[in-house]
Amino acid sequence: MGFVRMEENIGTPPQALFDAMDVHIGERAAKGVFLDGGGLYGTEDAVNYIVRAGEISRVDGPYAEAKEVVRGWSIMQYDTREEAVTDVQAFAEVHAKHWPEVTVISTLRQISDGPDAPGE
Numbered sequence: 001m002g003f004v005r006m007e008e009n010i011g012t013p014p015q016a017l018f019d020a021m022d023v024h025i026g027e028r029a030a031k032g033v034f035l036d037g038g039g040l041y042g043t044e045d046a047v048n049y050i051v052r053a054g055e056i057s058r059v060d061g062p063y064a065e066a067k068e069v070v071r072g073w074s075i076m077q078y079d080t081r082e083e084a085v086t087d088v089q090a091f092a093e094v095h096a097k098h099w100p101e102v103t104v105i106s107t108l109r110q111i112s113d114g115p116d117a118p119g120e
Contacts, residue, residue, distance in 0.1 A: 001076070002088060002091065002108055004071050004095075005071065005104070006068060013098075016099075021094060024091065025037070033076050035074075035075045037073055037076075040070055042061075042069065043069055045060075046060070091106055
């Protein structure tokens with residue numbers, strides 16, 4: 001699973017990034033690598049339920065302390081970890097080329113199928 005984190009309230013990405021992402025995602029979808037994904041709005045209407053010491057509390061956004069927020073996600077399937085890492089770098093390169101003034105953190109995480117650690 002991929003996550004994209006950026007600063008809150010940075011505005012709408014340029015059309016060139018949307019166009020490049022359409023191509024990037026379309027190529028991966030055609031290969032069967034990209035399974036699902038999308039962008040997320042900011043935290044202005046976010047809702048969190050926090051469980052602490054067995055008690056549940058609700059906290060609504062926006063969150064003044066948030067510096068970076070998850071702005072997008074994707075579910076992908078690769079044959080090897082190396083292929084996944086290479087492709088996340090390509091994803092980052094699309095952002096570097098088409099929205100260079102913004103700091104983007106692209107994170108790759110393996111989806112758990114159960115309690116075992118990866119490789120077990």
